[in-house]
Amino acid sequence: MFIEPLNWKANQNPRTGWIEVICGSMFSGKTEELIRRLNRAKIAKQKTQIFKPALDQRYHHENIVSHNDNYIHSTPVDHSSKILESAGNCEVVGIDEAQFFDKDLAEVVNTLANSGKRVIVAGLDMDYLGKPFGSMPELMAMAEFVTKVHAICMVCGEVASHSYRLTPSQEQVLLGETDSYEARCRRCFNLGDTVSGKG
Numbered sequence: 001m002f003i004e005p006l007n008w009k010a011n012q013n014p015r016t017g018w019i020e021v022i023c024g025s026m027f028s029g030k031t032e033e034l035i036r037r038l039n040r041a042k043i044a045k046q047k048t049q050i051f052k053p054a055l056d057q058r059y060h061h062e063n064i065v066s067h068n069d070n071y072i073h074s075t076p077v078d079h080s081s082k083i084l085e086s087a088g089n090c091e092v093v094g095i096d097e098a099q100f101f102d103k104d105l106a107e108v109v110n111t112l113a114n115s116g117k118r119v120i121v122a123g124l125d126m127d128y129l130g131k132p133f134g135s136m137p138e139l140m141a142m143a144e145f146v147t148k149v150h151a152i153c154m155v156c157g158e159v160a161s162h163s164y165r166l167t168p169s170q171e172q173v174l175l176g177e178t179d180s181y182e183a184r185c186r187r188c189f190n191l192g193d194t195v196s197g198k199g
């Protein structure tokens with residue numbers, strides 16, 4: 001489990017910011033972990049705000065909803081520059097589904113952290129082909145803390161880090177996860193359609 005660094009804000013003025021990345025495949029609990037960290041900051045009366053890309057409309061428009069129905073209020077934005085405009089006096093900034101943002105996201109996150117904010121970014125590290133997804137590789141390189149969370153392979157029960165697509169679509173962005181994807185380990189991901197978790 002991620003433990004917040006000691007001494008944050010301890011008499012430091014201006015305080016330093018930093019970047020945390022939570023990454024992994026689908027069904028790995030990224031959003032739950034993002035919500036856990038933000039809720040703890042809120043309990044400590046820190047000013048928090050969460051952003052997500054406006055294109056992620058799977059669930060309720062204004063809320064980040066994770067799969068265990070733990071939710072937290074979030075603001076949909078259509079470009080990463082809007083995060084800079086809106087984050088204002090926040091001490092902690094959360095960003096969900098980071099892989100779907102435009103390519104300016106890494107620079108936006110860097111700017112926020114440089115201005116003294118704690119920035120927590122959650123996203124898919126790989127797309128359905130197993131390739132690095134969007135700005136995630138850059139964000140992982142720049143972050144002070146990277147947490148890779150895992151799912152369980154739906155075919156064999158091993159640790160899963162891949163998102164296997166069950167439908168023939170070739171779009172990189174395909175929303176609506178439970179029906180269209182399985183979490184798979186490396187071996188079962190490579191075996192493709194010759195194995196199935198449905199049987």
Ligand code: ZN
Pocket residue numbers: 153154155156157158184185186187188189
């Ligand atoms: Zn497997």
